[in-house]
Amino acid sequence: MLKEKIENLKKQFLAEIERVKPSDEALFELEKKYTGRKSEFIAILKSLKDLSSEEKKQIGELANNTKNQIWEIIKNKRQEISENSFDAEKEKIDVTIPGKKKNAGHFNPISLVRRDIEDIFVSMGYEIADGPEVETGWYNFDALNIPKDHPARDMQDTFWLRQKVKSQKSKVNKENNEESLSMRSQTSAVQARYMEKNKPPLRIIVPGKCYRREATDTTHDHTFYQFEALIVGENVNVGNLKFTAQEFFSAFFKQNVTVRLRPSYFPFVEPGFEFDISCTVCGGKGCRACKGGGWLEIGGAGMVNQNVFVSAGYLRNKYQGFAWGFGLERLAMMKYKIDDVRLFHSGDLRFVKQF
Numbered sequence: 001m002l003k004e005k006i007e008n009l010k011k012q013f014l015a016e017i018e019r020v021k022p023s024d025e026a027l028f029e030l031e032k033k034y035t036g037r038k039s040e041f042i043a044i045l046k047s048l049k050d051l052s053s054e055e056k057k058q059i060g061e062l063a064n065n066t067k068n069q070i071w072e073i074i075k076n077k078r079q080e081i082s083e084n085s086f087d088a089e090k091e092k093i094d095v096t097i098p099g100k101k102k103n104a105g106h107f108n109p110i111s112l113v114r115r116d117i118e119d120i121f122v123s124m125g126y127e128i129a130d131g132p133e134v135e136t137g138w139y140n141f142d143a144l145n146i147p148k149d150h151p152a153r154d155m156q157d158t159f160w161l162r163q164k165v166k167s168q169k170s171k172v173n174k175e176n177n178e179e180s181l182s183m184r185s186q187t188s189a190v191q192a193r194y195m196e197k198n199k200p201p202l203r204i205i206v207p208g209k210c211y212r213r214e215a216t217d218t219t220h221d222h223t224f225y226q227f228e229a230l231i232v233g234e235n236v237n238v239g240n241l242k243f244t245a246q247e248f249f250s251a252f253f254k255q256n257v258t259v260r261l262r263p264s265y266f267p268f269v270e271p272g273f274e275f276d277i278s279c280t281v282c283g284g285k286g287c288r289a290c291k292g293g294g295w296l297e298i299g300g301a302g303m304v305n306q307n308v309f310v311s312a313g314y315l316r317n318k319y320q321g322f323a324w325g326f327g328l329e330r331l332a333m334m335k336y337k338i339d340d341v342r343l344f345h346s347g348d349l350r351f352v353k354q355f
């Protein structure tokens with residue numbers, strides 16, 4: 001009877017191992033079920049003790065053989081699984097299939113130009129300074145020698161905010177002791193801010209965003225970038241200004257660019273200049289970018305007015321300095337031959353992706 005039981009167990013095992021999907025877990029479960037401590041097989045082996053020695057020998061041998069066969073079958077199945085686990089068909093790589101293109105971000109031309117400018121000036125020993133885009137009337141105008149009723153203020157009429165702040169020294173607003181905030185219209189606003197906290201000699205550039213209420217055209221946008229330069233020392237002159245600008249433009253355009261200084265008026269400089277460079281889109285012949293003139297107005301410049309030094313807390317006539325405020329987009333337009341400033345903020349990916 002035990003003999004039949006063993007043979008039935010074997011048959012049952014063989015049928016079951018054919019049915020299960022071979023996996024390490026499934027084989028472990030089968031091994032446990034048929035030969036584990038709590039298996040029927042072990043129960044049979046334990047009951048051998050009640051048999052005669054002849055039967056013990058016979059059944060014992062059969063049980064052991066059967067158990068060994070089960071183990072052998074399981075062992076072979078395990079071997080098969082490990083051999084088949086590498087599926088050459090699944091694993092093969094077709095190196096000729098075109099790869100998936102990764103969309104990498106890249107810099108906007110304004111950032112590219114800004115980084116170039118910063119590199120050049122840092123190599124000339126300048127510090128890069130910064131200031132807020134929401135600015136008080138004091139720093140954007142009054143400290144720059146532009147009092148409230150001065151016409152130069154209208155030229156840069158900008159976006160005013162409703163919020164008012166405690167007046168910062170502005171004589172005009174002393175009565176009610178508060179003044180309006182606006183989006184700064186020029187990076188010159190950083191001049192007095194920086195000088196209040198730093199004593200000469202100093203050399204800074206201030207790249208940053210400016211805002212103006214403009215009727216926009218190919219060279220004017222409502223939001224644009226300028227970069228200010230400010231040098232203050234005891235012996236600074238217009239020659240230094242022109243030389244520095246020329247050094248910068250040659251490095252920036254990697255070619256000789258013609259510079260033109262025209263007398264102009266900005267209340268915060270004396271003397272003051274309008275600063276032009278030859279149009280690099282058309283080489284000076286005249287095109288849409290330079291509105292046919294061959295020159296592109298890059299910015300304003302001049303020797304710092306002593307009133308600005310006084311507003312910043314310096315002694316009158318102790319120092320001299322030069323300053324300029326150049327348009328960043330205008331430089332980018334020339335460098336990359338772009339003929340409309342409004343493209344920079346258009347959000348048009350066809351434009352941005354070209355850089």
Ligand code: FA5
Binds near residue numbers: 221226297327
């Ligand atoms: C100024 O803003 C003065 N703060 C510059 C200055 C600094 C003069 C230091 C003296 C000493 P202006 O308004 O001309 O000046 O602007 C300077 C430059 O900013 C322009 O030449 C132009 O390149 C750029 N810019 C001005 N307005 C716009 C605009 N709406 N869109 C694009 N670029 C502009």
